[in-house]
Structure formats: C-alpha cells, structure tokens
Amino acid sequence: MTDVTAVTMKLNGVTRTASAVPPETTLLALLRNQFNLTGAKLGCDVGDCGACTVIVDGNAVNACLMLAAQADGSDVLTIEGLATLERLHPLQKAFEDNASLQCGFCGPGVILSAKALLDENPDPTQQEIRDALSGNLCRCTGYTKMIEAVQVAARALRAKPDA
Amino acid sequence: MKRRGRGIACMWYPIGFTVSANPSAATVKVNEDGTATLLTGTVETGQGSLTVLAQIAAEELGVATDDVHVVSADTDGTPMDTGAIASRTTYVTGNAVRLAAEKAKQILFETAAPMLGVKPEQLEARDRNIQVKGFPQRNVAISVVAHRAQVVMGQPPIGSASWNPPTLAMDPETGQGKPFSTYVYATQIAEVDVDDETGEVEVLRIVAAHDCGTAINPMLVEGQVEGGISMGIGFALQEQILFDDAGRQINPNLTNYIMPTTLDMPEIKVDIVDSYDPTGPFGAKGVGEPTSVPTAAAILNAIHDAVGVRITSLPATAEKVLAAIKAKQAQQTKRIAAR
Numbered sequence: 327m328t329d330v331t332a333v334t335m336k337l338n339g340v341t342r343t344a345s346a347v348p349p350e351t352t353l354l355a356l357l358r359n360q361f362n363l364t365g366a367k368l369g370c371d372v373g374d375c376g377a378c379t380v381i382v383d384g385n386a387v388n389a390c391l392m393l394a395a396q397a398d399g400s401d402v403l404t405i406e407g408l409a410t411l412e413r414l415h416p417l418q419k420a421f422e423d424n425a426s427l428q429c430g431f432c433g434p435g436v437i438l439s440a441k442a443l444l445d446e447n448p449d450p451t452q453q454e455i456r457d458a459l460s461g462n463l464c465r466c467t468g469y470t471k472m473i474e475a476v477q478v479a480a481r482a483l484r485a486k487p488d489a
Numbered sequence: 490m491k492r493r494g495r496g497i498a499c500m501w502y503p504i505g506f507t508v509s510a511n512p513s514a515a516t517v518k519v520n521e522d523g524t525a526t527l528l529t530g531t532v533e534t535g536q537g538s539l540t541v542l543a544q545i546a547a548e549e550l551g552v553a554t555d556d557v558h559v560v561s562a563d564t565d566g567t568p569m570d571t572g573a574i575a576s577r578t579t580y581v582t583g584n585a586v587r588l589a590a591e592k593a594k595q596i597l598f599e600t601a602a603p604m605l606g607v608k609p610e611q612l613e614a615r616d617r618n619i620q621v622k623g624f625p626q627r628n629v630a631i632s633v634v635a636h637r638a639q640v641v642m643g644q645p646p647i648g649s650a651s652w653n654p655p656t657l658a659m660d661p662e663t664g665q666g667k668p669f670s671t672y673v674y675a676t677q678i679a680e681v682d683v684d685d686e687t688g689e690v691e692v693l694r695i696v697a698a699h700d701c702g703t704a705i706n707p708m709l710v711e712g713q714v715e716g717g718i719s720m721g722i723g724f725a726l727q728e729q730i731l732f733d734d735a736g737r738q739i740n741p742n743l744t745n746y747i748m749p750t751t752l753d754m755p756e757i758k759v760d761i762v763d764s765y766d767p768t769g770p771f772g773a774k775g776v777g778e779p780t781s782v783p784t785a786a787a788i789l790n791a792i793h794d795a796v797g798v799r800i801t802s803l804p805a806t807a808e809k810v811l812a813a814i815k816a817k818q819a820q821q822t823k824r825i826a827a828r
Binding site for chain 1: 534535536537708709711712715716717718719720742743744748749750751752754757
C-alpha cells in the first residue's frame with residue numbers, strides 16, 4: 327500500500343495535478359489546502375450542510391464526502407470557475423440582483439447546486455428547484471430569494487444559453 | 490387525513506434601548522470628486538446594514554448610494570459602535586450617519602451660498618448638486634463645492650456626529666419608565682396542514698405584515714422577514730437542543746439538530762406597512778429580530794385551528810402533536826361513553 331497518490335483533474339477548465347495526496351484527503355481538503363480554492367466552504371464536514379458543494383462530472387457533490395483520489399480523472403467545477411474576469415455567471419448575477427444571500431457562507435454551494443440543476447433541466451418548476459437546493463442549509467435568508475434568483479437565472483439562460 | 494388550519498399572531502418589539510448608554514457615531518467626508526466616505530464602527534453580518542447606512546448618507550448628501558464608500562468595523566480607524574445587536578443599526582447608527590452627513594452638507598452649503606448668491610438655508614443637495622430650493626437650474630456640482638471648500642475656504646466638508654437614544658433611568662419604586670426609544674409592530678398569519686394520523690405539520694403559507702418605520706431598502710427588509718420566518722418555523726416545529734443527564738448536548742450536529750431546508754419553507758408574502766417614525770433616520774426604525782417573534786405563535790395557533798389541540802411546548806414535533814390529538818380523542822370517547 328502506498329502512502330500517497332497522485333491526483334490529476336480538470337479543475338475549472340485547467341488540468342491540475344497534486345503529486346502527493348494522502349489517501350484520507352477529501353476532495354474539499356485538496357481544493358482548499360492544495361489548490362487554494364477556498365470558495366467551497368468547510369461547514370459540518372459530514373455532508374449535512376452543503377457548504378462544500380462542487381460539481382464533479384456534471385453532478386453536484388459534497389466535496390467533504392468525496393475522497394480526493396475518487397476525483398482523479400474527473401472534471402471539477404468550483405465557484406471560482408464560474409465567473410470570468412469580465413462578468414458574473416447569470417446565476418451569480420441573479421443572486422446579486424435579488425439580494426439572495428446574506429452572510430454568504432452557503433452561497434458557493436447553493437449556486438453550484440443550482441447550476442447542476444439548470445445544466446440538466448433548463449426550465450425547472452419551483453418544486454424541482456426546492457428539491458435541488460434541499461441539501462444546502464442557509465441560516466439567514468429563508469431561501470425565498472434564492473429560489474426566485476434561480477428562476478430568474480433559468481429564464482436568462484434559456485434566452486441566451488451561452489451567457 | 491390532512492386538516493387545514495390558520496393562525497394569527499401579533500407582536501411588538503423594542504428598538505434602541507435607553508436603560509444604559511447606547512451610542513453610535515459616524516464620520517462623513519465629502520471628497521473633491523463628489524463622492525463621500527463614511528466611517529462607522531458597525532459590523533455588516535449580511536443583513537445589508539452597510540448598504541442602508543450608505544443610502545442614508547447618500548440621501549442626506551444628494552448623491553448616489555454608489556458614490557458612498559463605507560469604511561467599517563475597524564475600531565482603530567472608525568468610531569466605536571455599541572454593536573450590530575438589538576435590531577439597532579438602522580435606527581441608532583443610521584441617526585448618527587444622517588447627522589454626520591448633515592454637518593458635512595452644512596459646510597457645502599456655506600461654501601456654495603456665495604457662489605450662487607443666496608443664503609445657505611436656501612440651498613438643498615440633490616442629484617449630485619448643491620442647488621437653490623425651487624430653482625434647481627441654479628446649481629453647482631458637489632465635486633466643485635467640495636474642492637472649493639477644501640482649497641479656497643480652508644474648511645474641508647467633513648462631519649462627525651454621534652447619537653444616543655436619550656438614556657432614561659427607570660423609576661426605582663414602580664419599575665416604570667421608557668426602556669426603549671421606539672417600537673415596531675408585526676402580524677403574521679400561518680396556514681398549515683396537520684395530518685391527524687401522524688401529527689405531522691406542514692406550513693403552507695405565511696403572510697407577514699411588518700411595521701419597521703419607513704423601509705430604507707424594501708428588498709433587504711423582505712430578506713430579513715423571510716429569514717426570520719425560517720428561524721421561526723425551525724423554532725416552532727424542528728429545532729431543539731437535546732441534553733443527556735450529565736448536561737451534555739446529544740445532538741451537536743446538523744444530522745439530528747434539524748433546521749429548515751428549502752423543502753420546509755412555505756410560500757411567504759411580505760407586506761411592509763407604510764409607516765414613519767420621526768425619531769428615526771428618514772422615518773426608519775428596525776426589522777431584524779422582530780421578524781422571527783410571531784412565527785411560532787402563528788403556527789401553533791394554526792395547529793389549534795386545524796385539529797383543536799393546544800401545543801404549549803416547542804418544538805411542536807409530529808410525536809407531540811399526535812399525542813395531543815390522541816389525548817383529545819380519548820377524552821371525547823370517554824365523554825360519549827359516559828352519556
């Protein structure tokens with residue numbers, strides 16, 4: 327049994343390798359500590375709060391529950407990969423315009439859960455949005471303005487799919 | 490089967506305690522490019538208070554909110570603040586900000602008055618200009634006035650002010666007094682479905698009418714109300730810290746300390762009541778904590794309306810509601826048998 331392993335992934339569109347990853351390292355620890363991508367938050371660390379949500383091969387996952395080695399060869403998107411220098415992603419813009427976040431700690435996870443939903447289902451019902459965000463806990467907002475923002479972003483993305 | 494019920498609850502809540510000193514202070518500096526810098530010790534925790542304070546300074550100075558740069562929360566470089574507590578920031582810190590901006594504006598008026606050939610009291614600040622009241626075309630840009638105040642008049646347009654809701658001692662014999670500067674009021678109505686076979690309660694809809702004085706930023710007020718309602722729903726139905734006999738918490742995690750998710754949240758309608766408090770900045774009072782006060786009471790009243798049982802301890806879990814329903818049914822059966 328080897329002590330460490332190499333993990334290579336396509337991270338926010340760029341191929342990145344971590345050469346010596348101890349086997350117990352979670353994807354969240356790798357992203358935050360090795361790649362300095364601190365947008366995914368360490369909340370409960372047991373998969374309850376969703377603050378660590380990232381997108382792996384198109385699926386929203388709790389990065390605290392996935393081992394880094396399991397992500398080897400995967401396509402990983404974190405909140406840092408969503409906006410460009412020029413503009414916000416339509417989801418981020420809708421969250422900003424609708425005052426959907428307050429303290430913001432849950433924000434990166436919520437937005438990535440919503441993105442995974444909209445990538446699969448561009449025209450979700452309100453119930454489908456609630457289902458998709460049900461793994462992301464928020465203590466501030468009551469979720470109302472988040473759900474509204476996802477609906478706004480869905481409309482914007484349907485009008486301009488490349489936005 | 491599911492039984493529907495509606496419940497109502499009302500509350501008042503105090504804003505700006507007066508039983509001890511409760512000051513806030515601010516400095517507002519108008520810059521030579523027409524923007525302003527606001528220094529305040531208060532802390533933004535996500536509720537949007539810095540946005541509201543920037544709006545208050547902007548309104549007083551006649552500039553845009555985006556023109557106001559807020560420097561906050563560093564007590565080395567900003568005035569001390571009593572705290573982002575007690576739903577006091579908009580009301581107490583807001584009053585300090587408005588007064589500081591007013592002082593800076595007064596210097597702009599004194600500088601602009603000779604430029605426009607009028608007295609300072611004939612001037613107003615609007616649309617990034619200092620202009621003559623009733624004659625807005627007679628104006629000079631705030632940037633020009635601020636520059637002139639600095640380099641010609643030698644009186645930079647800076648204002649500092651503090652505000653403290655007048656401290657009032659209670660009557661030591663009667664305990665009577667005025668412990669708070671002002672009060673806010675709200676009514677919330679909950680509509681629920683209660684399953685009388687399982688005791689499970691589903692909140693379908695909450696309508697919340699809140700008097701927060703004049704809402705400086707209605708969207709942020711809605712956010713506070715919606716968030717408070719989610720906390721109220723957790724308080725009413727889900728959230729409970731459980732201890733063992735030794736006083737250790739046995740649910741110190743989010744797996745079995747259950748707080749509301751998107752699936753627990755009902756449709757919410759927020760009604761911001763038209764109101765104006767003359768002691769608040771531009772009529773504003775506050776909204777933070779009051780939002781979660783009436784929610785649990787409204788929900789428990791709705792449970793009573795739906796299935797006729799009074800739950801008197803929180804949270805009203807399915808087990809508790811079902812036990813109450815069964816106790817009521819047993820009592821009714823006994824009455825029938827006795828006849």
